[in-house]
Amino acid sequence: MTRRFLMLVAAAGSAGLLLGALGFQFFVELPPCPLCIWQRWPHVLAVLAGAVAVFRPAPIVALVGGLGAAASAAIGFYHVGVEQKWWLGFASCSTGSIEGISAADLLNPAVDLGPVVRCDEIAWQFIGISMAGWNVIISATLAALWLAAALRKA
Numbered sequence: 001m002t003r004r005f006l007m008l009v010a011a012a013g014s015a016g017l018l019l020g021a022l023g024f025q026f027f028v029e030l031p032p033c034p035l036c037i038w039q040r041w042p043h044v045l046a047v048l049a050g051a052v053a054v055f056r057p058a059p060i061v062a063l064v065g066g067l068g069a070a071a072s073a074a075i076g077f078y079h080v081g082v083e084q085k086w087w088l089g090f091a092s093c094s095t096g097s098i099e100g101i102s103a104a105d106l107l108n109p110a111v112d113l114g115p116v117v118r119c120d121e122i123a124w125q126f127i128g129i130s131m132a133g134w135n136v137i138i139s140a141t142l143a144a145l146w147l148a149a150a151l152r153k154a
Contacts, residue, residue, distance in 0.1 A: 004057035006149035011050020013142045014043040033117040034093040035079040042071035059150040066146030073139035079132035082120050093119035
């Protein structure tokens, strides 16, 4: 397997995770909490690294992709800890806070504020592992794949 192939597989994994998250959000109607959103952004970086790898599969590009996947795994691990009550999450996503919403919007029945999505509640799980937990597992695997690509000889 070439470095480029490994990088493209890892980038495709990040793209798959992003598409899965969006699918749960829009088709299953599970709105994301703030930590869920934070876990998505590093995968965007990994997908962009994969796009660069099509033309320039350099080790530094693989390291950037790996950094994205590893960052998402780290945020996901923090999120799992919040879900499992191992530590407290941010007050803005663990207390049902209305911080940042104007009084006018709160009093206006025509304004749809959407549901308050808490980071410390598990919205969905499969075989006892939450979506954040699956993100940790898959993102860590993708980070290892990116690292293998960076270490692979061209």
